[in-house]
Amino acid sequence: MSSLMRCLILLIVACFAVLGSGCSKDNKLNAETDSPNSAIVEEEPIEKCDSAIEPIVPQEDIERKEYNSYFEAYLDVLLENTQALTALPRNIGEGKIAILDVFGDGTPELLYLYSPLDDAISDNLKILAYSKTEGVTVAFDSHVFQAAGGGNNFCVYVTCDGELMIYHSSNNYATVYGFWPITALSEVEQREVNELYFNNYFYNDNAAQLRYAAWYEEPDDVISYMQYGEEISEEEFNKIAKELMENIDSVIFQSSEIGEYGLYEREELWKNIPPFEAEFMTYDEAIVWLKEQVAKQ
Helix, strand or coil: CCCCCCCCCCCCCCHHHHHHHHHHHHHHCCCCCCCCCCCCCCCCCCCCCCCCCCCCCCCCCCCCCCCHHHHHHHHHHHHHCCHEEECCCCCCCCCEEEEEECCCCCCEEEEEEEEECCCCCEEEEEEEEEEEECCCEEEEEEEECCCCCEEEEEEEEEEECCCCEEEEECCCCCCCEEEECCCCCCCHHHHHHHCCCCCCCCCCHHHCCCCEEEEEEEEEEEEEEECCCCCCCHHHHHHHHHHHHHCCCEEEEEECCCCCCCCHHHHHCCCCCCCCCCCCHHHHHHHHHHHHHHHCC
16 A cells, blocks of 8 residues: 555544544533533523413402491492391391491491391391491391291390390290390401300300290209309399399380280290380381481481
């Protein structure tokens, strides 16, 4: 082989060696950049798409309405609850509604009886309060009447001292009756009492200004007389009961009248007193009166 040919061959081999070295280097670099732990190439932060859906943040008090007066507020409440306020003829009839300052804060509250639309045998007492800062709020809402299971009676009244009270009785598996002051309740207190405010003698004894309970246990009836959760004698009970009955100034709502196993027929404390005439408005009367007050503003 000539020296010229040998030189050409060596030159070609050298070129292939250089090319091979370059490919190896590129492969090594690619392997490094593909590695998640590589420090050679840093990933750019991914930008959010402009069309991404932002999370929805609920707005507080979105349903709260603004009113210029309690006349407007209470009128709106009554118009929105027509069916519940006039649902049954038993205790509600054409509506039992009152607008009185029963909490002594200078602004009248809206009181009414209503029938829960999912409960055909019960009536509730609801009291709404109004302020320009808070709007309409629920101050009290509790079961007061149930037609089945022996039934019960009630009387919502104002004392001579201006205190709002309720007499409530239950004649089911036990005979229970008593007097409870009605005060404005917080949301937490409202959830706690609900139907148990005076509906069951196992609950809320401490709030009862006076309470009697009798139920049967072998071998005899069990009777208890209590005042604010403390046991008292029968003599003390009768004395306080007489004083409470004499302290009734006006009745706002009461259950069935004489002849229908009502308050003045069934309840011992009420049998010998002249029946009170409840002072309330019907639904239509309340609507007319409130509209007149709104027009005068």
